[in-house]
Amino acid sequence: MAMSIDPIALARDLINCRSITPATGAVFEVLERALQPFGFEVHRLVSGEAPDGPVENLVALRGSGSPHLGFAGHLDVVPPGEGWSGDPFDARIVDGRLIGRGANDMKSAVAAFAAAASRVEQQAGTVSLLITGDEEGPATFGTPKIIEWLEERSIRPDMIVIGEPTSEAALGDTVKIGRRGSVNMWIEVPGTQGHVAYPHRADNPVPRLARIVAALDALHLDDGSEAFPPSNLEFTDIACPPGATNLIPANASARLNIRFNNLQRGADLVRMVEEVVGSEAPGATVRALISGEAFLTPPGPIYDIVVDAIRAETGVEPKLSTSGGTSDGRFLTALCPVVDFGLPNATMHKVDESVAVADIEKLANIYERVIRSAQA
Structure with a gap:
């Protein structure tokens, strides 16, 4: 297997792509190049017309059958706005924090999961990345189109982790088990x-x-x-x-x-x-x-896998919450049980959006534990 992905380097490469919603092109090319050496079959899907399209989505699959762990996320970002201390699409590290539009919501989580997957040899079942270019926008041609693509091929995850930034004061303190x-x-x-x-x-x-x-x-x-x-x-x-x-x-x-x-x-x-x-x-x-619609994931394996991984890596006992805004779990819950877990969210959508480099590395470790447990 090739040398594993560096989550910080990949996060920087993704941030450097100007992927204001709806995202297409370069940002997906970066992720595709990162995943292919690790046995992933990458499918890039473009659909829709103006005003809500075109939208690009990416499905990456490795392995086959159950158990199938899916990771869902997005590479589109909101417009940066004015007042940044530097170019919002030129990622930089200052005082241990990675700064750039999408650092927090949620390119770093995508990079962390890709890095985690690169460290784990596929022993059983399937690992997938379900990545949309339209979560921050109307989502008409985003995750719903990914679901259609999966259903047409009779591919159905058994559980999905969405990498939205759910943590509050510290990494691991909050897992979203439903959304309003x-x-x-x-x-x-x-x-x-x-x-x-x-x-x-x-x-x-x-x-x-x-x-x-x-x-x-x-x-x-x-x-x-x-x-x-x-x-x-x-x-x-x-x-x-x-x-x-x-x-x-x-x-x-x-x-x-x-x-x-x-x-x-x-x-x-x-x-x-x-x-x-x-x-x-x-x-x-x-x-x-x-x-x-509102959704709530019933207790089950995905709870235990994610919570156990957080405890083992951070020592934190996560709170199970339904607070905050909605996520693409509103679509994905039609497929299987879904939980949202990712980085601390204090700077999401803000000027000088940032995340601690150490948290990205810890998140990759947590996701690695999740992948290993799902295969066990």
């Missing part, structure tokens, strides 16, 4: 434009929108469940067309997001909002996009 669902909704309230001095000749939509906002904001969705916090509805935008100070607008709109637990379903929440909107403003419309 998410639904975005856009409310449009029509009116009739007119002069503020002649309101009887106009129809002002703003008061009706205000009543909708107040009614929805007053809703109590639930008290949470054993594994999840309470669901929450948050308004993220309220707007009218720009106009003069003496102009009644022709329409008014609002945007909201609901993060919901396993007591709720996305479609039911959409109907609830539609009923409130219809009651407060007949003629108003609601458009909804359900990003994913």
Whole structure:
């Protein structure tokens, strides 16, 4: 077998690729070149058209049959923004920290798993990497397309680890065993434009929108469940067309997001909002996009394998959590049990995003233990 992959060097090479979502091209070439010497059969898949595509995904397979351990992750990143201390796509190490866009979320975890796999000779079953170029975007042609590709070939992992940065204060302190669902909704309230001095000749939509906002904001969705916090509805935008100070607008709109637990379903929440909107403003419309349902992985082997590896490598007893945002586990849970585990997440999406070099090396060791245990 070739000399094993250096996780720090590979993380730097991946960060140096400008892979703002949706990612294609060079960043996948870097990962493919790294994996091929270690017996992986690499498939690069491109699908979709604008506005949500094209998107590139990568599936790397080694071995065959069960047990099949999959590692899921993404190589796309959010735009870097302004204010970096250097080029966000020129990885550098300062005071023991690797700095660059994607260092934390989540190119370093992809590199750590690739390094871990390079150290382990395939004794039984299958190891796969399921890597998307569209996790930070709409995900229309991302992980769902990977799942389609697997199903067309009757390939089904028995367990999947997603390398999202889940740790909080220290590496290993948090493993995500489920995620809340998410639904975005856009409310449009029509009116009739007119002069503020002649309101009887106009129809002002703003008061009706205000009543909708107040009614929805007053809703109590639930008290949470054993594994999840309470669901929450948050308004993220309220707007009218720009106009003069003496102009009644022709329409008014609002945007909201609901993060919901396993007591709720996305479609039911959409109907609830539609009923409130219809009651407060007949003629108003609601458009909804359900990003994913809440999911919870039941206790089983993947828990034990990941938790035991964390304990052995770090001495930390991880907390099993469902907090935070969603992940591509919302898609992958249809295949098999899924847990999310990765680096401390304090700098994800921030200016000068960074991760401790020592944590990348420890994460590679943890993933190596996971691979060995899955094959045992």
